[in-house]
Amino acid sequence: MNILGLVVEYNPFHNGHLYHLLKSKEITKATHTVAIMSGNFLQRGEPALFDKYTRARAAVENDVDLVIELPTLFACQSAEIFSHGAVATLNSLNCINSICFGSEVGDIEILYTISKILVNEPNEFKTSLKKYLNDGMLFPTARSNALFDYINENNLVDISKDELLSILNSSNNILGIEYIKSLLKLKSNIKPYTITRINSEYNSESIDSSICSATAIRKALKNTDDVSFASKVVPLPTYNILNTNIEKNFNPIFDEMFFDILSSIILRDSHDLDKYFDVNEGIENKIYQSIFTSSNLEELHSLVKSKRYTLTKIKRTLNNILLGITKDDMALVKDMNYIPYIRVLAFNDKGREILKTIKNNSEINIINKFSKISFAIDDAKFKTLIDYDIKASNIYNMIYYKNNRQLLKGPMDFYMSPTYVK
Template identity: 70%
Template sequence: MNLLGLIVEYNPFHNGHLYHLKKSKEITKATHTIAIMSGSFLQRGEPALLDKYTRAEIAVKNGVDLVIELPTLYACQSAEIFSHGAIATLNSLNCVNSICFGSEEGNTDILYIISKILVEEPVEFKIALRNYLDQGLVFPTARSKALYDYISENNLVSITEEILQNTLNSSNNILGIEYIKSLLRLNSNIKPYTISRIVSEYNSTEISHSDICSATAIRNSLRDDLSLEQIEKVVPTTTLHSIEDKIKNNFRPVFDSMFYDLLRGIVIRDQEFLHKYFEVNEGIENKIYSNIFTCNTLEELIHSTKSKRYTMTKIKRTLNNILLGINKDDILKTKDISTLPYIRVLAFNNKGREIIREIKNSSDIEIITKFSKISHIDDAVFNILIKYDIKSSNIYNMIYYKNNSSLLKGPMDYYLSPTYIR
């Protein structure tokens, strides 16, 4: 078995994802694929458009063999924590041969060199970084200059300072570097590959004439129009039909604005404890609290809280941590673990069953298909991670099941089972 690992959100699964999946299989010569997919809430601090089981089912219908959920505590955090959680999950299985991610760079050579320097922190690099910081440069600029100096002086690769800076500032390159850093820190045998993102279309916020666009453009279209006509050409038919079926059955696409009333109540109730939530630092809780009374929408709150220090994405993640009650102590206890105590299966096919058997042979990790069979009740890390998985599902389902309240039986993680696509 040649097992390829993918780290995904599929929000929703579109033609760009299908291209990435096929190309990844091709360059790694994989016989089987496993996707680590974010669940109810995602890396930018947003809820998923569709529930995790539906998104996993769509992925399997399009060629992924097994989809497992990335624990919530990692799924909605910064690139470093997100990447470590995903890589640690794959590495814990002891049977994954490779990963393949999209990047603006399209080649792992320079990404690997950068990652290795950042992990090993050679003395010359650290001295150069300190000198640039002492000159008053902001950390990203100082780090970029120190990296360029070290790479140039040691003839590691031919690259201009401008290209290096662009590489470090590109969103998918950033994730790729974090993936490789985690592989190095874990001394993993998993080999990293990358393919080029179709940058112009990927970064677009509107659907154009092309059959590939960004997930953001698709979500924007669905926010404005549920007729689905605009997205027909940019998603596989399985995605289109799934969204269509969900809407017909009164399960509407979910957006972050739908949680604003709930968030306002939490901020007001927890005013004295806001500082305990992860990424709530340097008094930003006071700004959030004062703005929550005058801002009528989530968008207004984000814009009124934004500053040079806090980007919109940073604020969204901070607010999401407040919404989900993710506290600093729990992140501290789990963010650097090398082995995950469990995986949660969301969907699989016949090859996926083969992967599960292989995982059972190669690892002692607990494979959760039904919550009634959970056994790690005395494991502190297990209990922290599973607590947030359940909580995030419950909060998400308050909105997702709003038009189908009779179908909400309770904590749905205890009632839903993985989808088997034969």
């Protein structure tokens, strides 16, 4: 058995994801695939279009074998924390042979070289970095220059300074570097691979071909009730699931739908907003002042955004406030090298084979139903991770089930079972 690991959000699963899946299986010669997927809230500080069970089913119907939820405390954070949580989860399974991710550069050698320098921080690199910082450079620029100097002086790879800067400023390259850094820190046997993203930029909002970004699909779904356009850009299983959900009044979810909930939390916790993760440097004052004059989430983003705080940073910070993610709880879990459990969301017959292999190779807890878990576990990290998964689902479902309140039985993580796709 040759098991490939993928780190995904599938928001939604589109033709580019299908290309990545097929190409990844081809270059790794994988026989089985495991996807570590963000749950109901995502890495850029946004809610998912559809709930985690729906997106997991779409993934398995598109030939992913097993979908596992990435714990919420990792799923909603910076590239470094997100990537470490995902890689640590894969590594904890003790049976994953490879990981394959998309990148703008499509060159594993240069990404591995950069990652190794950043993990080991050779003395020459540290000296160069310190010099640039002392010259008044901002950290990202100083680090880029120090990396280039070290790579060039040691003839590690043939690359120009402009090419290196472009790599370090590209979203998927950044994630790829963080995946490899985590593999190195964990001394993992999982082998990294990368494939070049095709046709569409990560944040492109245009739909010009059969492969476009998830951002473009989400924007189109937000602006129209006619979802027929999606048949051109998502595989048929995704399209059918999307249509079925909408027919059942489970409509796409967008971040502005949580504005009223978020506003109430900001006003309630105005005196201790700085307890939340990523609320630093007085940004809590700007958030509190801005909530009074913001009539929607977009206005709040605009008022808080500045040269110091990017839009993505603001969205993650506000999402931490929405989900109640505190600095203390993040400090407890963010550097975990072993994840104590996995939550299975969907699987097929090959997925069953993987789960059997996990049971035989790892001591990790495999959760199919939360109702079967004893929460009197004497493990603060385990309990903290699970509590946030449940809390995030509860907050998400207050909006997701708005048109189907009669189906909301309570905390749905206790009622939902993994989807078996035959």
